[in-house]
Structures are given as structure tokens and as C-alpha cells.
Amino acid sequence: MTDIADFSAGRDATIRDAMATINASGMQMLLLVDGEGRFLRTVTDGDLRRLLLAGAEMADTLERLPTLNSVTAPDDISRKAALAVMDRHEINHLPLIDGGGRIVRVLNRRDIGTPILLSTPHMGEAELHFVEEAFRTNWIAPLGPNVDAFEREVADLVGAGHAAALSSGTAAIHLAVRMLGVKPGDKVFCSTLTFAASANPIVYEGGEPIFIDSEPGSWNMSPVALERAFDAARTEGWMPRAVIVVNLYGQSADMDALIDICNRHGVPVIEDAAESLGARYKGKPSGIFGRMGIFSFNGNKIITTSGGGMLVSDDEDLIRKARFLATQARDPAPHYQHSQIGFNYRMSNILAGVGRGQLQVLGDRVEARRSVFEAYRDGLADIAGLEWMPEPDWSYSTRWLSALTIDPAVAGISVNQVISRLAEEMIEARPVWKPMHQQPVFAGCRHFTHGNTSVADQIFETGLCMPSGSNMSPAEIARIIDVMRGILKPG
Secondary structure: OOOHHHHEEOOOOEHHHHHHHHHHHOOOOEEEEOOOOEEEEEEOHHHHHHHHHOOOOOOOEHHHOOOOOOOOEEOOOOHHHHHHHHHHHOOOEEEEEOOOOEEEEEEEHHHHOOOEOOOOOOOOOHHHHHHHHHHHOOOOOOOOHHHHHHHHHHHHHHOOOEEEEEOOHHHHHHHHHHHOOOOOOOEEEEEOOOOHHHOHHHHHOOOEEEEEOEOOOOOOEOHHHHHHHHHHHHHHOOOOOEEEEEOHHHOOOOHHHHHHHHHHHOOOEEEEOOOOOOOEEOOEEOOOOOOEEEEEOOOOOOOOOOOOEEEEEOOHHHHHHHHHHHEOOEOOOOOOOEOOOOOEOEOOHHHHHHHHHHHOOHHHHHHHHHHHHHHHHHHOOOOOOEEEOOOOOOEEOOOOOEEEEEOHHHHOOOHHHHHHHHHHOOEOOEEOOOOHHHOHHHOOOOEEOOOOOOHHHHHHHHEEEEOOOOOOOHHHHHHHHHHHHHHOOOO
16 A cells, blocks of 8 residues: 555645656555645646646655645544445545545545455356357256266265255255155245245145254254154144254254154155355265255355255156156156156256366365464454354364354444444355245244243344355455454454
């Protein structure tokens, strides 16, 4: 950053000196200050040319400059507000002034930077090759060699027997729910701390979601709460048709404990690994522990196909049936014939090509997101009241989103206030998922807690998701940490 003294001058400076200062500083302007260092006005090349055209000499001083009320701002102005001032006045430099009228710094439009978003797509170099191949061979439809290869590559990566590439992770969950025979009135247990797409497919089939609380050690489905739910079901004389276990923010749930409970009651598990491709549980890839597993390739996920998902299973018949249902359930007849209701859920060959290229850099993307998390944790280590999403010994999280909780009693500020302050600095942050049992659309659905109160509710009230993109620069990460340190004072 250019030192303010390098492009400041008093009224006793000559026009020649002022021109030399402007030229040397590269700031395209000069700051005129009084003898006490208080800001008077900005001076541009244009101002000096106008003086010369009016008859001034190069040796004349800046005393000849007229008084001007230059646009300034207080030194605590936010990036968003500063940009609005610049846009309104069509300027590229904004002097920031302290309470004594002195210049603290000059904000350059390019210094403000672009907004830092929560999780943006991160394209590599291989994607274009597969997409161009799809165009060259005219495989544009929702089938083709990229789809076939993408299915094989994902299955091989996670160690699943078979895979079906679909239009979204939601579609994958819906097909899994349908194939497990959920009918109107059937009950399905589902993690409560998740996005609505985990639970909506239950309702698509007329089922009733029953929500299971989180455990504090992983933020994922609590085996204690799940056991409580099964005890209630057994007492009342019914069993759920399935259990949907969600791997939150790139971290696996405690699958051994959860599947052991489900196996004892003869209930199949759908593992919603939408956010956890690349994660591991006890050394094994996420997404392969249930009867079926699902992944998402939405635009904000670790790797993306713009929109897309994958259903995986060791049961070849299930994947074969999924492909059948995903292509409108068209019967193998020479004419268009349908004996079942199907869906338009298959992935296009073009998007599968994007996925194949993305899959090649999955490991790099995971490591990059874990590095972002570690940078936040290290950079904010001395801030009181922060607790980072825990990573149990059995977990290797992708840190799809860097999540933490803020204790307002200790930090002196609420999560919503932090989000608003970050937004003023053009940094996107979000609360953690609102638990499903709190959602208006699921009002009246049952909820089984881990303890006497809901762990998921507490995480929601105090939880924050930070920008976590694998394509964020070190400067952007440092900017976020600096802003957070300004909002949350060290304890």
C-alpha cells in the first residue's frame, strides 16, 4: 500500500511538485492537507491543468486552488458502504478521515475487491476435454459414454458396486425412498440438522418424516436419539420403513453405531452423503455404509456438474431399477409403454463430462477446503466464545463448509449480527441449517432429542458457516480473518 505521505502536500507546494508527486505515486491524485495534517481536498491532474490554462505558472503554489468539498468517508466505513459512495459519485478513490479530520488511508476501488461468496464452483482443466468430446461425438442427451464412465469412476472411487448418475442429489434420495417401498402413511426416520432435500422425498411418496437429533461430538445423527425413536416405535407397534442418515458439512456420521441400531430392527439405511464426497469414516469412503448412498454435484458442492447427483449401492438390482425409474420407467417394448410412474432424473452426457473432469481433482479440492478451515481456526484461535465443528477420531471431514458456533454470552455478539457485519464487508456467511423439526412445512412432525433438550436447536441458534471455497486466495482468507477479528475482539 502506498504511504499517505507519498501523495500528500500542503498549499505551499508548487504545481510542478504536485505533478511530480501525482506521477510518482501512481494514485492519479494528490491529498491537500493543512499545516496540522488535516485534509482539505483532493487534487487531480485535471485540477492542475485547469490552473495552468487559467494562467498559472509551474512555480506557483497550490494556494491558487479553490476550496473544494471533496468526497470523503469516516475511517470505519464498511466495504459495501464505501463502494456505494464511490458508485454514487463516480470516483475510484475515497479518502477515509478520522475524528480529527486527518486521513487514515485512501480506499481504492480495486482494493475493495469482489464479494467473497460462501462456496463457488471451482473449475479445472480436464472438464473441457470431456465436454468437447460430447459435442464432437454428438452425445448431448441424458445418456452416453461420459455418463457410463462417470458412474464407473464414482463407484470405483468410493468402493461401491454400482452407481447411477442422476439430475440431482434430491432425485437420488427420492429414488432410494421409492425403491425401499415407502408408501403413504409410512414413517421414515431422518436427521433433523440438514437441508430440506434430505426430508422432502419422504413426503413425495406420502411418508411421514420423524426427525432425529444430532450428537454434540459430530453434529450428525445421534445414536442415542435414534435408539429412543426405535424404542418409541416398538412400544407403539410400528417400525419405520427406512432411516436417512445425513453427513453434515462434509463429515460422516457415526455409521457403525447407527447401522448397528438399524440392523437390530431390520430397517435399511439411506446414507445422504450429498456434502461428504471425499470424506472418510474409519478410513473408508463416505457414502457406502447404507443400503444406498447418495452424492450431490450441485454448483456449491466440493465438485460440481452444475446440477447433478449419484446413487450408489452394492445391490445391482437397485441401481438397475433406479436407472429404469429415472428414464420415465419406459418398458422394454418397441413402442412407448409404461407400466409404472417414472421420472426424468437422468444426468446429461455433457454434465457427466464436467463431473469426470472434476473427479480428477477431488483430492485437491478436499485438501484446499481443509486448509481454509485450518486457517480460520488458527487465525481466530485467541477469540473467546468460538467452538469449531468437531472432527471425531473416526472422521476425516472434507470441511465442505467451515462451520463453528459463537457463544453470544462470551463473544458479546450474536451469529446474526456477525453475518450482517460480514455482509457489510462483502463477505457471505450463513447460519447452519435450520433443523427440519423447526420448519413450518414439517410442523407437527415428531422429533427425538439426544438429551433433555435438542442439540440441533442449540447448534442452529449459535452456528455459523464461513466462506469455504477451494478457489479462495490466501488474500481473501486473510481478509475474512481480519474482518472477523474486528468483529470478535480477542479474549
